[in-house]
Amino acid sequence: MKHNSYVYPISDPSWIEKLCRWADHHFDFFAYTNGNNHQYPEGPFATHFYAGKSQLSKKEIWNEPSSFKKVGIIGYDYKNQLENLNSENPAFFDLPEVCFFAPSFSLKFLGEKVISDVELNEEFWQEIEQITLPERPFTNCSVQPQITPENYSDTVKAIQRHIVEGNTYESNFCQAYTGTFENWDPISAYFNLNKLSPMPFSALFKAKSQWLISASPERFLKKTGSKLIAQPIKGTIKRGVSKAEDLQNKETLGNSEKEQAENLMITDLMRNDLSKVSKTGSVKVTELFGIYPFPKVFQMISTIVSELKEDTTFAEIIQASFPMGSMTGAPKIRTMEIVEELESFKRGWFSGTFGVIEENGDFDFSVVIRSIIADLAVKKLYFGVGSAITFDANAEQEYDECSLKAKAILEVLSGK
Template identity: 75%
Template sequence: MEKSTSFIYPITDPNWIEKLCRWADLHFDFFAFTNGNAHQYPEEPFATRFFAGHKQLAENEIWGISSKFQKVGIIGYDFKNHLEKLQSENEAFFELPEICFFQPSFTLDFDGKNIYSENELSDDFWKEIARIKLPFSADTTCEVSPQLTKDSYLETVNTIQNHIIEGNTYETNFCQAYAGSFESWDPISAYFKLNELSRMPFSSLFKAKSQWLVSASPERYLKRTGSKIIAQPIKGTIKRGKSAAEDAANRETLASSEKEQAENLMITDLMRNDLSKVSKTGSVQVKELFGIYPLPRVFQMISTIVSDLKEDVTFSQIIQASFPMGSMTGAPKIRTMEIIDELESFKRGWFSGAFGVIEENGDFDFSVIIRSIIADLEVKKLYFGVGSAITYDAKAEQEYEECGLKAQAILEVLRGN
């Protein structure tokens, strides 16, 4: 994505982006901020951008071939039910739209030093931003509790492994949720606090009227650039070390783990198969297998799959072929999603869906919605999910600990640690 060079403004206030979000919250029904946090990520992280608007898009405007305008939004996990003969029978914490996109009327790009805008920013705009005073004395804490006991989690892992023995699934991404309610909770402050604690390559903040996504996602779902499509499943996690020596040892432990490689390979193969449905014959290739990348609290094992799209393939067809991200389901995909719905205790909603931006020319970039808080300020509730891949040789206690590691930064924000 090339930055507009029509108007360039230097960033002189280090808190300017938070002020911009406060301003947008007052003036727009929808806004989004994406931030790659300058990560050295394969195929680049999210660009640092801001979008705001009032117009929520109807489904035909999202999927329409002739819709040549920018779109920003979310495809919830339960949209799977429209793609396959599936259902979501578990209770939702609160109702969320399965698809929620808006058309931006205001867009800015950033490079760390400058603001780029296609249109000149008025004096009134700058005055309004200047009047916003920080820090806000806003509450980011919320009483949250796990929705599944440890004993129930361990028992469910055993059930999944019995499914594996019976041949129903090879790998299942089993998730648990934390949930809570509040009187007052500030998603903007929560986002900036979470981004301080866990600077991720697909960090994002999304407002859709009263509903919010506060995301510190490490994972890309799909990126399209022209005829090229990229998928980057993550499977394989280990904590960062407390010293350089421990850090290096942990990295090597993950890199050499046959179990983690087996998990990653299954999902890499699944994504190769998904992309082959919309790609030119013979063009699907694994650009990198089992890449180990450092993030603030964990190392992740990431594989990168690339291909050349068939002529005239639409966004709708790409989603039909590949959604949800295989790393959040397991394999084989459809039967495993049935098992997930049978065994999980909550309706995933936006969690493990996808958030991103579709450009006017059809290019797009979407993250997987993980390590993310989902909230509704009207019903005064929030939740987040964490999960891991259960395979035949998975150790239930270790998987439970991995879920705790993934929940750590969000719990620090919500509990005020």
């Protein structure tokens, strides 16, 4: 059935932030996704807004075919439902492992236009226009790293002992920063973070008192028709302060045998995961070791595509591929056991996946990294950063890489 489309111009540059504040007042669940016009292989997130009243049940999430959109998160610890694994580390606060809603209201944005399936009446526009943005939003939060550089170094050595013993080839070890607050404004935090670090998989997600503020550079999986796309990131270097240094850093990353080895291991792992649900011989690496610029870093990205077997469900795709190899390491199951032993926190939504499933079954999901996770009811937030530890990894350099990944978030939380 074809829907009518209503197109409206937006002249106020703060209109989307006002829309989010309007939704926060009227809805328990909403999400805003923004691709920030990135030239990303297979395209970034579409720029969309969704709002809904209630959380979907497990049956509603996983049952197919579906006649409605679904927007939400699968937390990292959902791995325990897929494999014989557990998560015993302490959580900063309780989060649902899987949290989706069906939007009752949605908009898409093209440049300075908003497109709606329903006619937006004058009252709606007046409500949005009357919202006043805070002059001094509360985005400051004193945060503390969970481990010291010395503890980090000891953990890298422990992983390298596992590598020598043949238990893992590469482990994505993550550390967390945590903070508490009296007042904290997640909507302002999102727009500040997106200004500092506009990413291809930027997202703001509200589920009652819990929020995701995401500046993710990485796609987990995208499905278009029968085509499945995975785009693992492994390989990071900072941007240069001059044009010459920038070019030099890009070449350094592109030519790094260590970064290529890390990327190749995860690319192979993702090829294997996709092969479980794809037609025989259809899994192809369309780009290996692509170097892409972001505001603060260059990233090494590989793209794997395949043709899905007929009638493959979303649940079957997740069973085959979750969690994403870039956030675990290889081999996947044993390495997840190792990082569980060595990490100090329950990952929760961090290093899970956020995205949208369309009515026709197509979907696009990011990796939840470079993201703040907050609960306004318990007045706590946290974020995680990680890097791939291999046999020849240097603990000091890996710690510096984690600090680089944390930089934009720390700037937002310091109020700078």
